[in-house]
Amino acid sequence: MNKTLIKEFQSIVGATNVFTEKADRVTYSYDAAVLEPVIPSLVVRPTTSESLGKIVRMCNDLELPLTVRGAGSNLSGGTIPKANGVVALTNALNKILEINTQDMYAVVEPGVITAKFASAVEAKGLFYPPDPGSQAVSTIAGNVAENAGGLRGLKYGVTRDYVMGLDFFDTNGELVKTGSKTVKCVTGYNLTGLMTASEGTLGVFNRIILKLVPPPRHRKSMVAVFDTMADASETVAGIIAHQVIPATLEFMDNFTIRAVEGYSHAGLPTDAAALLLIEVDGHPAQVEDDALKVEAICRNHHAGEIRTAADDTERDKVWEARRAALSALAKLRPTVVLEDATVPRSKIPSMVSAIESISRKHDITIGTFGHAGDGNLHPTLLTDRRDAAEWKRAEATIEDIFDKALELGGTLSGEHGIGIAKSGFLEKETTSATIAYSRKIRRALDPKGILNPGKIIS
Amino acid sequence: MNRIKELATLMRELDDSLAVCMRCGMCQSVCPLFSETGLESDVARGKLALLDGLMKKLFTHPEEVNKRLNKCLLCGSCTANCPSGVNVTDIFLKARAILTGFMGLSPAKKIILRGMLAHPKLFDRAMEWGAGFQKFFTKPVNDMLGTSCTRFASPLGDRHIKSLAPTPFHKIVPEINTAPGAAGIKVAFFTGCLVDKIFPQIGKAVLDVLDHYGAGVQITGDEACCGIPALSSGDTVTFNKLVCHNLALYDPDEIDYLVTACATCTSTIKKFWPLMADTGSPALQKKMERLTEKTLDINQFVVSKLGLKHADTVEPDQTHTVTYHDPCHLKKSLGVSAEPRQLIQANPDYRFVEMSESDRCCGMGGSFNLFYYGLSSAIGQRKRDDIAATKASVLTTGCPACMLQISDMLSKAGDSVMVRHPIEIYAEFLKKYDTDTKTHKTKTGCRPGI
Numbered sequence: 049m050n051k052t053l054i055k056e057f058q059s060i061v062g063a064t065n066v067f068t069e070k071a072d073r074v075t076y077s078y079d080a081a082v083l084e085p086v087i088p089s090l091v092v093r094p095t096t097s098e099s100l101g102k103i104v105r106m107c108n109d110l111e112l113p114l115t116v117r118g119a120g121s122n123l124s125g126g127t128i129p130k131a132n133g134v135v136a137l138t139n140a141l142n143k144i145l146e147i148n149t150q151d152m153y154a155v156v157e158p159g160v161i162t163a164k165f166a167s168a169v170e171a172k173g174l175f176y177p178p179d180p181g182s183q184a185v186s187t188i189a190g191n192v193a194e195n196a197g198g199l200r201g202l203k204y205g206v207t208r209d210y211v212m213g214l215d216f217f218d219t220n221g222e223l224v225k226t227g228s229k230t231v232k233c234v235t236g237y238n239l240t241g242l243m244t245a246s247e248g249t250l251g252v253f254n255r256i257i258l259k260l261v262p263p264p265r266h267r268k269s270m271v272a273v274f275d276t277m278a279d280a281s282e283t284v285a286g287i288i289a290h291q292v293i294p295a296t297l298e299f300m301d302n303f304t305i306r307a308v309e310g311y312s313h314a315g316l317p318t319d320a321a322a323l324l325l326i327e328v329d330g331h332p333a334q335v336e337d338d339a340l341k342v343e344a345i346c347r348n349h350h351a352g353e354i355r356t357a358a359d360d361t362e363r364d365k366v367w368e369a370r371r372a373a374l375s376a377l378a379k380l381r382p383t384v385v386l387e388d389a390t391v392p393r394s395k396i397p398s399m400v401s402a403i404e405s406i407s408r409k410h411d412i413t414i415g416t417f418g419h420a421g422d423g424n425l426h427p428t429l430l431t432d433r434r435d436a437a438e439w440k441r442a443e444a445t446i447e448d449i450f451d452k453a454l455e456l457g458g459t460l461s462g463e464h465g466i467g468i469a470k471s472g473f474l475e476k477e478t479t480s481a482t483i484a485y486s487r488k489i490r491r492a493l494d495p496k497g498i499l500n501p502g503k504i505i506s
Numbered sequence: 507m508n509r510i511k512e513l514a515t516l517m518r519e520l521d522d523s524l525a526v527c528m529r530c531g532m533c534q535s536v537c538p539l540f541s542e543t544g545l546e547s548d549v550a551r552g553k554l555a556l557l558d559g560l561m562k563k564l565f566t567h568p569e570e571v572n573k574r575l576n577k578c579l580l581c582g583s584c585t586a587n588c589p590s591g592v593n594v595t596d597i598f599l600k601a602r603a604i605l606t607g608f609m610g611l612s613p614a615k616k617i618i619l620r621g622m623l624a625h626p627k628l629f630d631r632a633m634e635w636g637a638g639f640q641k642f643f644t645k646p647v648n649d650m651l652g653t654s655c656t657r658f659a660s661p662l663g664d665r666h667i668k669s670l671a672p673t674p675f676h677k678i679v680p681e682i683n684t685a686p687g688a689a690g691i692k693v694a695f696f697t698g699c700l701v702d703k704i705f706p707q708i709g710k711a712v713l714d715v716l717d718h719y720g721a722g723v724q725i726t727g728d729e730a731c732c733g734i735p736a737l738s739s740g741d742t743v744t745f746n747k748l749v750c751h752n753l754a755l756y757d758p759d760e761i762d763y764l765v766t767a768c769a770t771c772t773s774t775i776k777k778f779w780p781l782m783a784d785t786g787s788p789a790l791q792k793k794m795e796r797l798t799e800k801t802l803d804i805n806q807f808v809v810s811k812l813g814l815k816h817a818d819t820v821e822p823d824q825t826h827t828v829t830y831h832d833p834c835h836l837k838k839s840l841g842v843s844a845e846p847r848q849l850i851q852a853n854p855d856y857r858f859v860e861m862s863e864s865d866r867c868c869g870m871g872g873s874f875n876l877f878y879y880g881l882s883s884a885i886g887q888r889k890r891d892d893i894a895a896t897k898a899s900v901l902t903t904g905c906p907a908c909m910l911q912i913s914d915m916l917s918k919a920g921d922s923v924m925v926r927h928p929i930e931i932y933a934e935f936l937k938k939y940d941t942d943t944k945t946h947k948t949k950t951g952c953r954p955g956i
Contacts, residue, residue, distance in 0.1 A: 075552035
């Protein structure tokens, strides 16, 4: 980028917040998706809301592609920039502006880290449920832009369900306001809904109003061991059919169980076909009642063993195994592709057996775990991207998984986003009119195409 | 361009270990440097991407990468918490060696490492000379901490430094070689530069404890530095020289254990000698392996090999409140965190309180403190605040380098907190226990539940 332009950016955010050296730019060329990195031409770090707006406007004036980046932890390439583009970092805009316990909402800047926010909310006696796997580093704006999910989706919903309102910059750097701090609000179009999961393609978040809820007073966790996959999935269906909605209802296949056991020696049954990890929460009396029901349902579906955590330490142990799943799998091979094709939960048995045969067909190792309660599985491909032939088979595997999920009435992505990774598959799930319609919206709002080009729809 | 190709070829050695990083970014949540700067080039994922870039001939100026690679505390927080198990510290040390070999050592580092550190006798004499003259250049600022600051503008900036000891440990205890006594164990004590030159009282405490148990002790009086300053500067020439010098001092057949009271020395000998040292002969490599297997941190050694003593009938005095900082090189590198606490808690005169985030890096990072003092202090300030919040009158830690950093931070804040090593607290207890045996019943063994 030429010196005059760099000076202009410097005048907006200050010289120390403009990064031009290649070694700095290279570190913003990737995210957690397994995709080719792209080195941006400039990286800026606005420290005020005003300067963020000015950066958007300037990029629009100069027709420079703009990619906004939080932690860069997304799994679909949503923060991989364009080569001639600008990356704007949000991590200097990281203030929690308000946590209102009376009206149960919070207002945050885009770069607030999810886990830090959740613990600040907890310290005030309230609860922010969305807990994506990357919450220790991910930012709230990133979560909103991707509509991030997590383990508690089944009962508590996903990020979308907690966004009450937003301020965002349009391409001219003008502030657009949508939603409100009130429970009810029908003022104007539901732009909040449009902006959620828009992956930085329709505007740049400035402030976010989030809904908070009272924390559950009691929790109970248990692990159930199954000899067949069918028993495990029928248990999942059975629990829901009995109108028990666990906060988390997680699943691990045999391959993942063995990987976790090999890694952490937690005493998991390595010969089990599947494990279900279940947590019910709420009023103590309700929790006890639900836990008994869940236990009975597990037993009716031939669970070999049911372990209920007696206290917090045992509860932590139950979830340690689940938290170790990705790490344990990741340690087996250099390249890890974490997929998130999602199916209606009744289709989980079909999906799991399909994944097994796809894995055999392409000779690609897959460990599957995930959110059984909401049908959001994580088939995790273990491969080595440096081996061209194997990588080709891995890509074919991914495509087959997508096709199968769609065939079963599911979706391409439950929570990781479309980004670059799944952009080419979008039409398979929708229609050509959907793409055209989306493209029209995008062109109307961003005529020069500067907002995170290449993501969702190309 | 040919040079870049050559460098890329050298970097290929790291290909397999670099491929393990899945770019998840979780290292951002534990990196003490990233939490200050928020820059991706400061966190492991960014640096690994840069090394990957070197390998793929992305850079025409490797200095850009080298500069960023060196801006790291080598605390190992990322390694200890990496979901996919990337050995970040090992990769960085190897990369520093490759880059230094390729680009050469800076003139200043050359003088310090090759001109001074590589010559143990010369280094000792220079420091003794310095100890005699330091009072002309520095003035005391905190009696409790024993810190001073410089009288004039100097390269030390506004640091509150610990003075060089008037008499280094190797002058107090020149050479020892005693046969095993009651304990039936022979121990070589590797003093380490900082214990020798700044904290000889730690060396004294180690000897007192070993004597108390009746362990045979070997102190060679001719040690060189463990090599970490050279290694972290990528200077493998000096590193290998220092390892070879030290190897010649010990016979693994003659000793049961080699102990140090310095977290960094222990972790360097145990982890980085086998990883990085090239002694030039298979026999020496074998000897090195055997010696490193026998190397233990003093806290771990006392608890696991000698057995903790405690006096159950002594009335707890608890006049002091003590807290403990986990050195990165003990907890994250060697997994030692319970043992130093056990040593401290054995002494009934001290009431133990945990500080918040006791295993957060203090920001020292060896040469990191020299080159990035501002950042080092910002990280250290958090540690200081956590210590102050405990209201403890004594801070203990198992690493003399952390002791330097924490003394600087506490001194600048005007705190009256003593900085000590757990072995000093334990030695103090044993001394009292010795006299108490006349009037009190005591028993030996590990106290359960702590």
